[in-house]
Amino acid sequence: MEKRTDWYEHPEYYEAIFGTDTVREADFLQALSARHGTGGRLWLEPACGAGRLVEEAARRGLEVVGYDISEAMLRHARKRLTPAQRRRVRLSQSRMETFFEPSLEGRVDVAHNLVSTFRYLDSEAAAREHLIGTRRLLKPGGIYVLGFHLTDYERFKPEHERWVGQVGKDRVVCNTHEGLPDRRLRLSPMRNRLRITGPGKDWLIETTWYFRTYSGPQARKLFRDAGLRVAAAYDFDYDLDSPVGRGSPRLDRVFVLQPDPER
Ligand SMILES: C[S@@+](CC[C@H](N)C(=O)[O-])C[C@H]1O[C@@H](n2cnc3c(N)ncnc32)[C@H](O)[C@@H]1O
Structure with missing residues (x-):
């Protein structure tokens, strides 16, 4: 990969x-x-x-x-x-x-x-x-x-969403995680993983950032x-x-x- x-x-x-x-x-x-x-x-x-x-x-x-x-x-x-x-x-x-x-x-x-x-x-x-x-x-x-x-600052579990898409012959699976918010810093840790599979292709694009x-x-x-x-x-x-x-x-x-x- x-x-x-x-x-x-x-x-x-x-x-x-x-x-x-x-x-x-x-x-x-x-x-x-x-x-x-x-x-x-x-x-x-x-x-x-x-x-x-x-x-x-x-x-x-x-x-x-x-x-x-x-x-x-x-x-x-x-x-x-x-x-x-x-x-x-x-x-x-x-x-x-x-x-x-x-x-x-x-x-x-x-x-x-x-x-x-x-x-x-x-x-x-x-x-x-x-x-x-x-x-x-x-x-x-x-x-x-x-x-x-x-x-929701009272949230105690990370959140997860998953989507599936298609680009030509490539299948795209997207998983986004939002971690627990830091109430003092006013930031939530975010992580996105795009897995792309197709003829001769197996990519993992992982992006991390913070959201206010x-x-x-x-x-x-x-x-x-x-x-x-x-x-x-x-x-x-x-x-x-x-x-x-x-x-x-x-x-x-x-x-x-x-x-x-x-x-
Ligand atoms: C979730 S995408 C949304 C794109 C578009 N508005 C749409 O609805 O499809 C977020 C976009 O924000 C851009 N971006 C992130 N931080 C930015 C900033 N500080 N100033 C300008 N663009 C920014 C990224 O490059 C990316 O293209």
């Missing part, structure tokens, strides 16, 4: 597992955009990865700006676009902590970051900088749709500190008619954030 260490160096396998909900997510974002009356033409995707949602938004005729820290993911994103889509898309290498583009200031209708990527920002300062920077780019009625799992942890009140305090208000909250069912209340036992959350006019 051949061992490798960064799943984001292998976008095709990453997307075989995590790229299956793209149309539903884009439908949900467009429905949110209509509900909040954003106008909806200019979308920004921080940490856009290999560009599955960038491509889908461009396919729908939207203007799209995306950035990511990983050049391998961006290469894949650029390759997948048709020439017509490329004219509507701008991609660059940048970090969530520091991204700023003067020509976008106050212009973005919809920013989105749906699959827990926000939790890579591993300190309060980094997360706040990202939110303040994104808020500056939103127009006054624009929305930042932020999806991630809240943390948030209770509901910790997330809401951070949003307030960054000058954002929670306009609505949902879960990963993406059902516009079923917003989640603060008391919901579910931990998956999609927050719809708007610039707070009073801040």
Whole structure:
């Protein structure tokens, strides 16, 4: 078996597992955009990865700006676009902590970051900088749709999820473990194993990192500190008619954030 260490160096396998909900997510974002009356033409995707949602938004005729820290993911994103889509898309290498583009200031209708990527920002300062920077780019009625799992600090067992996908003749088995959260450091240890088997191929791609942890009140305090208000909250069912209340036992959350006019 051949061992490798960064799943984001292998976008095709990453997307075989995590790229299956793209149309539903884009439908949900467009429905949110209509509900909040954003106008909806200019979308920004921080940490856009290999560009599955960038491509889908461009396919729908939207203007799209995306950035990511990983050049391998961006290469894949650029390759997948048709020439017509490329004219509507701008991609660059940048970090969530520091991204700023003067020509976008106050212009973005919809920013989105749906699959827990926000939790890579591993300190309060980094997360706040990202939110303040994104808020500056939103127009006054624009929305930042932020999806991630809240943390149950009372949890006493690690969590495990398993998915299976296929890329051509290669079978992809993905196992993700989230260890116990450290309440003081506000971090959870994460481990992802992708096992890829196919003709002449047996790879194990193991990636480890830490995710920042948030209770509901910790997330809401951070949003307030960054000058954002929670306009609505949902879960990963993406059902516009079923917003989640603060008391919901579910931990998956999609927050719809708007610039707070009073801040
Ligand atoms: C889970 S993927 C999500 C990709 C994409 N948003 C999607 O929904 O398919 C996480 C992405 O975050 C990027 N990333 C991680 N830390 C980052 C940072 N500090 N700034 C920018 N991108 C980052 C990784 O390179 C990776 O492409």
